[in-house]
Amino acid sequence: MLDRLQAQAPDALLALIKLYAADPRSDKIDLGVGVYRTNEGATPVFKAIKAAEQALIEEQDSKSYLGPEGDLGFVHALMPYIFGKDATMGGRIEGMQTPGGTGAVRLAAAVAKAAGVTRVHMGTPSWPNHAQIFADLGLELVAFTHATADGAADIEAVLGAIGDAQDGDAVLLHGCCHNPTGVDYTPDQWDAIADALAESPALAILDSAYHGLGLGLEEDAYGVRRVLSKLGEALVAYSCDKNFGMYRDRVGALYVLAKSADGLPPILSNLNALARANWSMPPDHGGAAVRLVLRNPDRTQMWLDELDDMRARMRRVRERLAAADNEVPGLGLAALADQHGLFAILPLSKEQIAALREDHAIYMAGSGRINIAGLHAGNTEKFIAALKAVTA
Numbered sequence: 222m223l224d225r226l227q228a229q230a231p232d233a234l235l236a237l238i239k240l241y242a243a244d245p246r247s248d249k250i251d252l253g254v255g256v257y258r259t260n261e262g263a264t265p266v267f268k269a270i271k272a273a274e275q276a277l278i279e280e281q282d283s284k285s286y287l288g289p290e291g292d293l294g295f296v297h298a299l300m301p302y303i304f305g306k307d308a309t310m311g312g313r314i315e316g317m318q319t320p321g322g323t324g325a326v327r328l329a330a331a332v333a334k335a336a337g338v339t340r341v342h343m344g345t346p347s348w349p350n351h352a353q354i355f356a357d358l359g360l361e362l363v364a365f366t367h368a369t370a371d372g373a374a375d376i377e378a379v380l381g382a383i384g385d386a387q388d389g390d391a392v393l394l395h396g397c398c399h400n401p402t403g404v405d406y407t408p409d410q411w412d413a414i415a416d417a418l419a420e421s422p423a424l425a426i427l428d429s430a431y432h433g434l435g436l437g438l439e440e441d442a443y444g445v446r447r448v449l450s451k452l453g454e455a456l457v458a459y460s461c462d463k464n465f466g467m468y469r470d471r472v473g474a475l476y477v478l479a480k481s482a483d484g485l486p487p488i489l490s491n492l493n494a495l496a497r498a499n500w501s502m503p504p505d506h507g508g509a510a511v512r513l514v515l516r517n518p519d520r521t522q523m524w525l526d527e528l529d530d531m532r533a534r535m536r537r538v539r540e541r542l543a544a545a546d547n548e549v550p551g552l553g554l555a556a557l558a559d560q561h562g563l564f565a566i567l568p569l570s571k572e573q574i575a576a577l578r579e580d581h582a583i584y585m586a587g588s589g590r591i592n593i594a595g596l597h598a599g600n601t602e603k604f605i606a607a608l609k610a611v612t613a
């Protein structure tokens with residue numbers, strides 16, 4: 222039977238990684254895969270995580286099963302950072318650990334489907350796996366335009382989509398640091414979105430995969446907090462794989478806001494059953510390490526300092542690219558200074574992207590998405606010069 226399967230297209234970004242690895246040019250630049258990089262181009266383990274992992278080796282006395290909800294100490298330790306001082310909103314929020322943010326999005330979509338959702342409204346372009354997860358679950362994607370041509374959020378489009386949404390629909394929004402555009406809603410826009418969602422029968426799903434990598438932990442949480450403050454119920458998918466540098470350890474959580482504290486248990490029982498059917502339980506190590514960071518003031522401070530450094534470095538790159546707007550007109554580089562997080566989309570043609578790769582050893586996704594963190598003091602000028610050459 223398996224010979225009936227049609228071959229699937231390889232993941233384009235993973236194919237790009239291979240091409241990059243095989244390129245012998247010493248000044249090659251990888252702007253493809255979405256991981257943070259230092260000024261030296263490395264993606265190191267956070268110092269706070271190293272310290273927590275050492276403590277974990279000492280403290281952990283069993284690897285026996287925990288259950289589908291994973292490490293609830295980890296899940297709860299994150300909550301004040303995401304939801305603020307009243308982190309449970311009066312006992313209405315609870316969460317469970319998931320295998321990365323991907324697991325959280327998968328579980329959010331699955332429980333939405335179990336509750337009767339058949340369509341998901343989402344701004345495009347988006348993280349490609351969103352559409353793949355919805356398709357796999359048989360949910361219809363209703364796309365609206367995320368960003369305008371001048372690199373700002375298309376607020377009319379999102380408000381229109383929310384206005385059109387019916388009972389049985391969900392609306393998925395990125396919490397901050399939009400992937401792939403870097404275009405986030407402003408606080409005023411979030412206020413309008415929250416008000417529109419409060420009037421809508423649709424279920425809100427918020428995906429927060431880059432918390433703390435935009436403007437700061439508090440600033441980046443504005444949208445999630447504002448939306449939740451106006452709604453009876455919502456789902457929040459969260460990833461620690463970027464903001465704790467845990468990528469391969471697969472660290473995430475799904476939170477649910479219920480209409481009342483009494484409404485939580487039946488929802489959680491559904492999440493448990495779905496987790497059981499999908500992966501049984503999440504991998505423990507990364508969540509435990511994040512818990513040991515957040516439960517220790519010294520390690521927490523180390524983590525906050527590391528996040529500050531990452532953000533400041535990416536801001537410097539954004540500002541340098543924005544300042545090159547005059548040198549390389551037509552790419553909207555000026556807008557990069559107002560955008561957030563790891564990514565930006567440059568309106569380059571397929572030919573220009575190929576020329577960057579072939580003639581300049583610069584690797585980026587076919588969509589024109591660049592990883593801002595792939596640039597640093599040592600290669601940004603080369604990148605700007607190459608952009609100039611391929612757009613001349």
Ligand code: PMP
Pocket residue numbers: 255320321322323324326348395400428429430460461462463468471472473
């Ligand atoms: N949501 C978005 C918007 C993402 O960009 C990503 C990862 N790149 C995820 C979720 C999933 O992250 P993780 O690696 O934790 O599964």
